Amino acid sequence: MAYFDEAKITVISGKGGDGCLSFRREKYIERGGPDGGDGGDGGNIILEIDLNLNSLSSFKGKRNFQAVSGKNGSGRNKKGKSGEDLVIKVPIGTQIYATQTKELIGEINESNSKIIVAKGGKGGLGNARFKSSTNQAPKKTTKGEQSDTREIFLEMRLIADIGLLGLPNAGKSTLINALTNSKSKVGNFPFTTLIPTLGVLENSEKSLTIADMPGIIEGASDGHGLGFKFLRHLHRTKFLLHLVDCSISADEALDSFSIIENELKEFHLDFSKQKRWVCLTKVDLLTDRKISNIVNQFSKRLKDIPLMLISSKNGTGLEELKKELFKRL
Known part of the structure:
Protein backbone atom coordinates (compact mmCIF):
# COMPACT_ATOMS: atom_id res chain seq x y z
CA MET A 1 0.00 0.00 0.00
CA ARG A 157 5.22 15.69 7.62
CA LEU A 158 3.24 14.07 10.38
CA ILE A 159 2.93 16.09 13.54
CA ALA A 160 2.93 13.82 16.58
CA ASP A 161 4.09 14.13 20.17
CA ILE A 162 5.88 10.78 20.30
CA GLY A 163 7.59 8.81 17.56
CA LEU A 164 8.38 5.09 17.78
CA LEU A 165 11.77 4.14 16.46
CA GLY A 166 13.35 0.74 15.92
CA LEU A 167 14.30 -2.08 13.60
CA PRO A 168 11.55 -4.15 11.96
CA ASN A 169 9.91 -6.46 14.50
CA ALA A 170 11.12 -4.41 17.49
CA GLY A 171 7.53 -4.36 18.79
CA LYS A 172 6.44 -0.87 17.72
CA SER A 173 3.04 -1.88 16.34
CA THR A 174 2.27 -4.05 19.36
CA LEU A 175 3.20 -1.22 21.71
CA ILE A 176 1.08 1.44 20.00
CA ASN A 177 -1.87 -0.95 20.04
CA ALA A 178 -1.35 -1.60 23.74
CA LEU A 179 -1.00 2.10 24.62
CA THR A 180 -3.59 3.69 22.34
CA ASN A 181 -6.76 3.12 20.38
CA SER A 182 -4.96 2.49 17.07
CA LYS A 183 -5.11 -0.74 15.11
CA SER A 184 -1.62 -1.06 13.68
CA LYS A 185 -0.99 -4.34 11.86
CA VAL A 186 1.14 -6.82 13.78
CA GLY A 187 3.09 -9.74 12.35
CA ASN A 188 6.29 -11.75 12.71
CA PHE A 189 7.88 -10.54 9.51
CA PRO A 190 9.75 -7.38 8.48
CA PHE A 191 7.90 -4.26 7.38
CA THR A 192 4.52 -5.18 8.83
CA THR A 193 3.94 -1.43 9.04
CA LEU A 194 4.05 -0.01 5.53
CA ILE A 195 2.54 3.40 6.29
CA PRO A 196 2.66 5.60 9.42
CA THR A 197 0.03 4.84 12.03
CA LEU A 198 -1.18 7.40 14.54
CA GLY A 199 -2.61 6.54 17.96
CA VAL A 200 -3.85 8.69 20.81
CA LEU A 201 -2.76 8.12 24.40
CA GLU A 202 -5.17 9.74 26.83
CA ASN A 203 -5.64 10.31 30.53
CA SER A 204 -8.12 12.49 32.44
CA GLU A 205 -6.13 15.67 31.78
CA LYS A 206 -4.53 15.48 28.33
CA SER A 207 -3.90 13.43 25.22
CA LEU A 208 -0.69 12.60 23.37
CA THR A 209 -0.32 11.48 19.76
CA ILE A 210 2.00 8.57 19.00
CA ALA A 211 3.31 7.79 15.50
CA ASP A 212 4.30 4.24 14.55
CA MET A 213 6.68 4.29 11.57
CA PRO A 214 7.92 1.52 9.29
CA GLY A 215 11.00 -0.18 10.71
CA ILE A 216 14.38 1.31 9.83
CA ILE A 217 17.12 -0.95 8.50
CA GLU A 218 20.85 -0.44 8.14
CA GLY A 219 21.47 1.92 5.23
CA ALA A 220 18.13 3.71 5.61
CA SER A 221 19.81 7.12 5.59
CA ASP A 222 21.17 6.23 2.12
CA GLY A 223 17.73 5.29 0.85
CA HIS A 224 17.53 1.58 1.68
CA GLY A 225 14.32 0.04 2.94
CA LEU A 226 11.08 1.75 3.89
CA GLY A 227 12.26 3.70 6.89
CA PHE A 228 14.21 6.39 5.04
CA LYS A 229 11.23 8.29 3.68
CA PHE A 230 9.64 8.35 7.13
CA LEU A 231 12.65 9.61 9.09
CA ARG A 232 11.59 13.17 8.36
CA HIS A 233 8.24 12.46 10.03
CA LEU A 234 10.05 11.35 13.18
CA HIS A 235 12.00 14.60 13.15
CA ARG A 236 8.76 16.50 13.79
CA THR A 237 7.97 14.62 17.00
CA LYS A 238 8.82 16.01 20.43
CA PHE A 239 9.89 12.70 21.89
CA LEU A 240 11.39 9.47 20.56
CA LEU A 241 10.92 6.00 22.01
CA HIS A 242 13.64 3.77 20.64
CA LEU A 243 12.40 0.18 20.92
CA VAL A 244 14.93 -2.63 21.08
CA ASP A 245 13.98 -6.31 20.99
CA CYS A 246 15.79 -7.83 23.96
CA SER A 247 14.55 -11.40 23.38
CA ILE A 248 17.75 -11.88 21.38
CA SER A 249 21.24 -11.91 22.89
CA ALA A 250 22.63 -8.82 24.61
CA ASP A 251 25.23 -8.36 21.88
CA GLU A 252 22.61 -8.57 19.12
CA ALA A 253 20.37 -6.12 20.97
CA LEU A 254 23.24 -3.66 21.34
CA ASP A 255 24.04 -4.02 17.63
CA SER A 256 20.43 -3.28 16.69
CA PHE A 257 20.50 -0.21 18.94
CA SER A 258 23.71 1.00 17.26
CA ILE A 259 22.24 0.56 13.77
CA ILE A 260 19.40 2.97 14.51
CA GLU A 261 21.67 5.46 16.27
CA ASN A 262 24.03 5.50 13.29
CA GLU A 263 21.20 6.00 10.81
CA LEU A 264 19.93 9.00 12.78
CA LYS A 265 23.41 10.53 12.77
CA GLU A 266 23.82 9.97 9.03
CA PHE A 267 20.43 11.39 8.08
CA HIS A 268 20.35 15.02 6.88
CA LEU A 269 18.14 16.14 9.79
CA ASP A 270 19.49 16.74 13.30
CA PHE A 271 17.85 14.51 15.92
CA SER A 272 20.23 15.47 18.73
CA LYS A 273 17.82 17.95 20.37
CA GLN A 274 14.95 15.51 20.75
CA LYS A 275 14.35 13.74 24.03
CA ARG A 276 14.80 10.02 23.69
CA TRP A 277 14.24 6.93 25.80
CA VAL A 278 15.22 3.38 25.07
CA CYS A 279 12.61 0.70 25.74
CA LEU A 280 13.77 -2.89 25.93
CA THR A 281 10.79 -4.85 24.62
CA LYS A 282 9.56 -8.44 25.01
CA VAL A 283 11.01 -8.79 28.51
CA ASP A 284 8.32 -11.42 29.20
CA LEU A 285 10.50 -13.81 27.16
CA LEU A 286 13.56 -13.37 29.42
CA THR A 287 14.64 -14.81 32.73
CA ASP A 288 15.55 -12.43 35.54
CA ARG A 289 19.22 -13.27 35.03
CA LYS A 290 19.11 -12.38 31.31
CA ILE A 291 17.22 -9.15 32.07
CA SER A 292 19.87 -8.15 34.62
CA ASN A 293 22.65 -8.87 32.12
CA ILE A 294 21.11 -6.91 29.24
CA VAL A 295 20.23 -3.97 31.49
CA ASN A 296 23.83 -3.89 32.71
CA GLN A 297 25.15 -3.90 29.13
CA PHE A 298 22.80 -1.14 27.97
CA SER A 299 23.40 1.03 31.03
CA LYS A 300 27.08 1.17 30.16
CA ARG A 301 26.29 2.25 26.59
CA LEU A 302 23.42 4.67 27.14
CA LYS A 303 24.96 7.08 29.64
CA ASP A 304 22.30 9.82 29.97
CA ILE A 305 19.50 8.12 27.98
CA PRO A 306 16.78 6.65 30.26
CA LEU A 307 16.13 2.92 29.95
CA MET A 308 12.76 1.21 30.45
CA LEU A 309 11.77 -2.46 30.46
CA ILE A 310 8.42 -3.27 28.86
CA SER A 311 6.30 -6.07 27.54
CA SER A 312 3.33 -5.15 25.38
CA LYS A 313 2.11 -8.73 25.64
CA ASN A 314 1.69 -8.96 29.43
CA GLY A 315 1.72 -5.22 30.24
CA THR A 316 5.03 -5.11 32.11
CA GLY A 317 6.18 -1.50 32.50
CA LEU A 318 3.37 0.01 30.40
CA GLU A 319 1.65 1.93 33.20
CA GLU A 320 4.96 3.38 34.32
CA LEU A 321 5.74 4.31 30.70
CA LYS A 322 2.41 6.09 30.30
CA LYS A 323 2.86 7.94 33.57
CA GLU A 324 6.33 9.15 32.63
CA LEU A 325 5.25 10.23 29.14
CA PHE A 326 2.42 12.35 30.50
CA LYS A 327 4.77 13.82 33.08
CA ARG A 328 7.49 14.73 30.57
CA LEU A 329 5.35 16.01 27.70
Whole structure:
Protein backbone atom coordinates (compact mmCIF):
# COMPACT_ATOMS: atom_id res chain seq x y z
CA MET A 1 0.00 0.00 0.00
CA ALA A 2 1.45 3.34 -1.05
CA TYR A 3 1.57 6.25 1.32
CA PHE A 4 1.27 9.61 -0.37
CA ASP A 5 3.28 12.20 1.54
CA GLU A 6 4.67 14.01 -1.51
CA ALA A 7 3.10 15.63 -4.56
CA LYS A 8 4.23 17.91 -7.37
CA ILE A 9 1.51 20.06 -8.88
CA THR A 10 1.09 23.02 -11.23
CA VAL A 11 -1.17 25.85 -10.08
CA ILE A 12 -2.56 28.51 -12.40
CA SER A 13 -4.40 31.50 -10.98
CA GLY A 14 -7.16 33.29 -12.86
CA LYS A 15 -6.36 36.09 -15.32
CA GLY A 16 -7.75 39.55 -14.63
CA GLY A 17 -10.57 40.75 -16.89
CA ASP A 18 -9.92 43.64 -19.26
CA GLY A 19 -11.27 47.15 -18.69
CA CYS A 20 -14.06 48.28 -21.03
CA LEU A 21 -14.06 51.14 -23.53
CA SER A 22 -17.60 52.53 -23.58
CA PHE A 23 -19.54 55.82 -23.72
CA ARG A 24 -23.06 56.50 -22.58
CA ARG A 25 -25.57 56.16 -25.39
CA GLU A 26 -28.91 57.40 -24.14
CA LYS A 27 -31.81 59.16 -25.80
CA TYR A 28 -31.61 62.93 -25.62
CA ILE A 29 -27.97 62.76 -24.44
CA GLU A 30 -25.90 63.72 -27.45
CA ARG A 31 -22.46 63.32 -25.96
CA GLY A 32 -22.52 60.79 -23.13
CA GLY A 33 -19.48 60.51 -20.94
CA PRO A 34 -17.26 57.44 -20.53
CA ASP A 35 -18.90 54.54 -18.70
CA GLY A 36 -16.58 51.62 -19.32
CA GLY A 37 -16.30 49.40 -16.22
CA ASP A 38 -13.28 47.68 -14.74
CA GLY A 39 -12.47 44.04 -15.31
CA GLY A 40 -12.92 41.51 -12.52
CA ASP A 41 -9.99 40.08 -10.59
CA GLY A 42 -8.82 36.55 -11.33
CA GLY A 43 -9.25 33.85 -8.72
CA ASN A 44 -6.43 32.86 -6.35
CA ILE A 45 -5.16 29.34 -5.75
CA ILE A 46 -5.27 28.70 -2.01
CA LEU A 47 -4.03 25.72 0.00
CA GLU A 48 -6.11 25.28 3.16
CA ILE A 49 -5.91 22.95 6.14
CA ASP A 50 -8.27 19.98 6.47
CA LEU A 51 -7.83 18.16 9.77
CA ASN A 52 -9.65 15.11 8.37
CA LEU A 53 -6.87 14.42 5.86
CA ASN A 54 -3.77 12.41 6.78
CA SER A 55 -2.03 12.08 3.41
CA LEU A 56 -1.69 13.74 0.00
CA SER A 57 -3.51 10.92 -1.79
CA SER A 58 -6.07 13.37 -3.21
CA PHE A 59 -3.35 14.55 -5.63
CA LYS A 60 -2.86 11.10 -7.12
CA GLY A 61 -3.40 11.38 -10.87
CA LYS A 62 -4.14 15.12 -10.72
CA ARG A 63 -1.37 17.61 -11.33
CA ASN A 64 -2.93 20.77 -12.76
CA PHE A 65 -5.16 23.17 -10.84
CA GLN A 66 -6.57 26.32 -12.44
CA ALA A 67 -8.69 29.07 -10.93
CA VAL A 68 -11.39 31.01 -12.79
CA SER A 69 -10.42 34.19 -14.67
CA GLY A 70 -12.16 37.52 -14.09
CA LYS A 71 -14.74 38.72 -16.61
CA ASN A 72 -14.20 41.81 -18.75
CA GLY A 73 -15.83 45.06 -17.70
CA SER A 74 -18.82 46.40 -19.63
CA GLY A 75 -20.69 49.64 -20.28
CA ARG A 76 -22.78 51.51 -17.73
CA ASN A 77 -19.83 51.26 -15.34
CA LYS A 78 -20.39 47.55 -14.77
CA LYS A 79 -17.41 45.81 -13.30
CA GLY A 80 -16.70 42.33 -14.58
CA LYS A 81 -17.35 39.44 -12.21
CA SER A 82 -14.27 38.31 -10.31
CA GLY A 83 -13.17 34.70 -10.67
CA GLU A 84 -13.76 32.45 -7.68
CA ASP A 85 -10.76 31.33 -5.67
CA LEU A 86 -9.80 27.68 -6.03
CA VAL A 87 -9.31 26.23 -2.54
CA ILE A 88 -7.28 23.02 -2.32
CA LYS A 89 -7.52 21.05 0.92
CA VAL A 90 -4.32 19.61 2.41
CA PRO A 91 -3.47 17.89 5.72
CA ILE A 92 -1.82 19.61 8.64
CA GLY A 93 1.96 19.66 8.39
CA THR A 94 2.04 20.16 4.60
CA GLN A 95 5.10 22.11 3.53
CA ILE A 96 5.03 24.00 0.24
CA TYR A 97 8.15 24.51 -1.89
CA ALA A 98 8.78 26.31 -5.18
CA THR A 99 10.21 23.53 -7.34
CA GLN A 100 12.55 25.75 -9.34
CA THR A 101 14.19 27.60 -6.46
CA LYS A 102 13.62 24.94 -3.72
CA GLU A 103 12.45 27.85 -1.55
CA LEU A 104 10.02 27.06 1.26
CA ILE A 105 6.86 29.05 0.56
CA GLY A 106 5.23 28.10 3.84
CA GLU A 107 3.73 25.36 6.00
CA ILE A 108 0.08 24.62 6.62
CA ASN A 109 -0.61 24.26 10.33
CA GLU A 110 -3.21 25.35 12.87
CA SER A 111 -1.75 28.84 13.23
CA ASN A 112 -1.26 29.23 9.47
CA SER A 113 -4.33 27.48 8.08
CA LYS A 114 -4.29 28.82 4.53
CA ILE A 115 -1.68 30.06 2.06
CA ILE A 116 -2.14 31.72 -1.34
CA VAL A 117 0.22 29.88 -3.70
CA ALA A 118 -0.82 31.64 -6.92
CA LYS A 119 -2.38 35.12 -6.81
CA GLY A 120 -5.04 36.01 -9.34
CA GLY A 121 -4.42 38.83 -11.79
CA LYS A 122 -5.90 42.24 -11.04
CA GLY A 123 -8.71 43.40 -13.32
CA GLY A 124 -7.94 46.11 -15.86
CA LEU A 125 -9.37 49.63 -15.71
CA GLY A 126 -12.25 50.85 -17.83
CA ASN A 127 -12.12 54.17 -19.60
CA ALA A 128 -14.40 55.78 -17.00
CA ARG A 129 -11.40 55.70 -14.68
CA PHE A 130 -9.46 58.06 -16.93
CA LYS A 131 -11.98 60.88 -17.18
CA SER A 132 -10.57 64.23 -16.04
CA SER A 133 -11.24 67.94 -16.39
CA THR A 134 -8.94 68.04 -19.39
CA ASN A 135 -10.07 64.76 -20.95
CA GLN A 136 -13.83 64.35 -20.90
CA ALA A 137 -13.88 61.48 -23.42
CA PRO A 138 -10.92 59.21 -22.67
CA LYS A 139 -10.40 56.17 -24.85
CA LYS A 140 -7.76 54.67 -22.60
CA THR A 141 -8.28 51.31 -20.88
CA THR A 142 -5.93 48.74 -19.38
CA LYS A 143 -5.73 45.01 -19.81
CA GLY A 144 -6.19 42.66 -16.90
CA GLU A 145 -3.07 41.16 -15.34
CA GLN A 146 -1.98 37.78 -16.58
CA SER A 147 -2.45 34.62 -14.54
CA ASP A 148 0.34 33.31 -12.32
CA THR A 149 1.56 29.84 -13.27
CA ARG A 150 3.96 27.98 -11.02
CA GLU A 151 4.97 24.46 -10.14
CA ILE A 152 5.07 23.64 -6.45
CA PHE A 153 6.19 20.63 -4.44
CA LEU A 154 4.15 19.50 -1.45
CA GLU A 155 5.67 17.47 1.36
CA MET A 156 3.60 16.30 4.28
CA ARG A 157 5.22 15.69 7.62
CA LEU A 158 3.24 14.07 10.38
CA ILE A 159 2.93 16.09 13.54
CA ALA A 160 2.93 13.82 16.58
CA ASP A 161 4.09 14.13 20.17
CA ILE A 162 5.88 10.78 20.30
CA GLY A 163 7.59 8.81 17.56
CA LEU A 164 8.38 5.09 17.78
CA LEU A 165 11.77 4.14 16.46
CA GLY A 166 13.35 0.74 15.92
CA LEU A 167 14.30 -2.08 13.60
CA PRO A 168 11.55 -4.15 11.96
CA ASN A 169 9.91 -6.46 14.50
CA ALA A 170 11.12 -4.41 17.49
CA GLY A 171 7.53 -4.36 18.79
CA LYS A 172 6.44 -0.87 17.72
CA SER A 173 3.04 -1.88 16.34
CA THR A 174 2.27 -4.05 19.36
CA LEU A 175 3.20 -1.22 21.71
CA ILE A 176 1.08 1.44 20.00
CA ASN A 177 -1.87 -0.95 20.04
CA ALA A 178 -1.35 -1.60 23.74
CA LEU A 179 -1.00 2.10 24.62
CA THR A 180 -3.59 3.69 22.34
CA ASN A 181 -6.76 3.12 20.38
CA SER A 182 -4.96 2.49 17.07
CA LYS A 183 -5.11 -0.74 15.11
CA SER A 184 -1.62 -1.06 13.68
CA LYS A 185 -0.99 -4.34 11.86
CA VAL A 186 1.14 -6.82 13.78
CA GLY A 187 3.09 -9.74 12.35
CA ASN A 188 6.29 -11.75 12.71
CA PHE A 189 7.88 -10.54 9.51
CA PRO A 190 9.75 -7.38 8.48
CA PHE A 191 7.90 -4.26 7.38
CA THR A 192 4.52 -5.18 8.83
CA THR A 193 3.94 -1.43 9.04
CA LEU A 194 4.05 -0.01 5.53
CA ILE A 195 2.54 3.40 6.29
CA PRO A 196 2.66 5.60 9.42
CA THR A 197 0.03 4.84 12.03
CA LEU A 198 -1.18 7.40 14.54
CA GLY A 199 -2.61 6.54 17.96
CA VAL A 200 -3.85 8.69 20.81
CA LEU A 201 -2.76 8.12 24.40
CA GLU A 202 -5.17 9.74 26.83
CA ASN A 203 -5.64 10.31 30.53
CA SER A 204 -8.12 12.49 32.44
CA GLU A 205 -6.13 15.67 31.78
CA LYS A 206 -4.53 15.48 28.33
CA SER A 207 -3.90 13.43 25.22
CA LEU A 208 -0.69 12.60 23.37
CA THR A 209 -0.32 11.48 19.76
CA ILE A 210 2.00 8.57 19.00
CA ALA A 211 3.31 7.79 15.50
CA ASP A 212 4.30 4.24 14.55
CA MET A 213 6.68 4.29 11.57
CA PRO A 214 7.92 1.52 9.29
CA GLY A 215 11.00 -0.18 10.71
CA ILE A 216 14.38 1.31 9.83
CA ILE A 217 17.12 -0.95 8.50
CA GLU A 218 20.85 -0.44 8.14
CA GLY A 219 21.47 1.92 5.23
CA ALA A 220 18.13 3.71 5.61
CA SER A 221 19.81 7.12 5.59
CA ASP A 222 21.17 6.23 2.12
CA GLY A 223 17.73 5.29 0.85
CA HIS A 224 17.53 1.58 1.68
CA GLY A 225 14.32 0.04 2.94
CA LEU A 226 11.08 1.75 3.89
CA GLY A 227 12.26 3.70 6.89
CA PHE A 228 14.21 6.39 5.04
CA LYS A 229 11.23 8.29 3.68
CA PHE A 230 9.64 8.35 7.13
CA LEU A 231 12.65 9.61 9.09
CA ARG A 232 11.59 13.17 8.36
CA HIS A 233 8.24 12.46 10.03
CA LEU A 234 10.05 11.35 13.18
CA HIS A 235 12.00 14.60 13.15
CA ARG A 236 8.76 16.50 13.79
CA THR A 237 7.97 14.62 17.00
CA LYS A 238 8.82 16.01 20.43
CA PHE A 239 9.89 12.70 21.89
CA LEU A 240 11.39 9.47 20.56
CA LEU A 241 10.92 6.00 22.01
CA HIS A 242 13.64 3.77 20.64
CA LEU A 243 12.40 0.18 20.92
CA VAL A 244 14.93 -2.63 21.08
CA ASP A 245 13.98 -6.31 20.99
CA CYS A 246 15.79 -7.83 23.96
CA SER A 247 14.55 -11.40 23.38
CA ILE A 248 17.75 -11.88 21.38
CA SER A 249 21.24 -11.91 22.89
CA ALA A 250 22.63 -8.82 24.61
CA ASP A 251 25.23 -8.36 21.88
CA GLU A 252 22.61 -8.57 19.12
CA ALA A 253 20.37 -6.12 20.97
CA LEU A 254 23.24 -3.66 21.34
CA ASP A 255 24.04 -4.02 17.63
CA SER A 256 20.43 -3.28 16.69
CA PHE A 257 20.50 -0.21 18.94
CA SER A 258 23.71 1.00 17.26
CA ILE A 259 22.24 0.56 13.77
CA ILE A 260 19.40 2.97 14.51
CA GLU A 261 21.67 5.46 16.27
CA ASN A 262 24.03 5.50 13.29
CA GLU A 263 21.20 6.00 10.81
CA LEU A 264 19.93 9.00 12.78
CA LYS A 265 23.41 10.53 12.77
CA GLU A 266 23.82 9.97 9.03
CA PHE A 267 20.43 11.39 8.08
CA HIS A 268 20.35 15.02 6.88
CA LEU A 269 18.14 16.14 9.79
CA ASP A 270 19.49 16.74 13.30
CA PHE A 271 17.85 14.51 15.92
CA SER A 272 20.23 15.47 18.73
CA LYS A 273 17.82 17.95 20.37
CA GLN A 274 14.95 15.51 20.75
CA LYS A 275 14.35 13.74 24.03
CA ARG A 276 14.80 10.02 23.69
CA TRP A 277 14.24 6.93 25.80
CA VAL A 278 15.22 3.38 25.07
CA CYS A 279 12.61 0.70 25.74
CA LEU A 280 13.77 -2.89 25.93
CA THR A 281 10.79 -4.85 24.62
CA LYS A 282 9.56 -8.44 25.01
CA VAL A 283 11.01 -8.79 28.51
CA ASP A 284 8.32 -11.42 29.20
CA LEU A 285 10.50 -13.81 27.16
CA LEU A 286 13.56 -13.37 29.42
CA THR A 287 14.64 -14.81 32.73
CA ASP A 288 15.55 -12.43 35.54
CA ARG A 289 19.22 -13.27 35.03
CA LYS A 290 19.11 -12.38 31.31
CA ILE A 291 17.22 -9.15 32.07
CA SER A 292 19.87 -8.15 34.62
CA ASN A 293 22.65 -8.87 32.12
CA ILE A 294 21.11 -6.91 29.24
CA VAL A 295 20.23 -3.97 31.49
CA ASN A 296 23.83 -3.89 32.71
CA GLN A 297 25.15 -3.90 29.13
CA PHE A 298 22.80 -1.14 27.97
CA SER A 299 23.40 1.03 31.03
CA LYS A 300 27.08 1.17 30.16
CA ARG A 301 26.29 2.25 26.59
CA LEU A 302 23.42 4.67 27.14
CA LYS A 303 24.96 7.08 29.64
CA ASP A 304 22.30 9.82 29.97
CA ILE A 305 19.50 8.12 27.98
CA PRO A 306 16.78 6.65 30.26
CA LEU A 307 16.13 2.92 29.95
CA MET A 308 12.76 1.21 30.45
CA LEU A 309 11.77 -2.46 30.46
CA ILE A 310 8.42 -3.27 28.86
CA SER A 311 6.30 -6.07 27.54
CA SER A 312 3.33 -5.15 25.38
CA LYS A 313 2.11 -8.73 25.64
CA ASN A 314 1.69 -8.96 29.43
CA GLY A 315 1.72 -5.22 30.24
CA THR A 316 5.03 -5.11 32.11
CA GLY A 317 6.18 -1.50 32.50
CA LEU A 318 3.37 0.01 30.40
CA GLU A 319 1.65 1.93 33.20
CA GLU A 320 4.96 3.38 34.32
CA LEU A 321 5.74 4.31 30.70
CA LYS A 322 2.41 6.09 30.30
CA LYS A 323 2.86 7.94 33.57
CA GLU A 324 6.33 9.15 32.63
CA LEU A 325 5.25 10.23 29.14
CA PHE A 326 2.42 12.35 30.50
CA LYS A 327 4.77 13.82 33.08
CA ARG A 328 7.49 14.73 30.57
CA LEU A 329 5.35 16.01 27.70
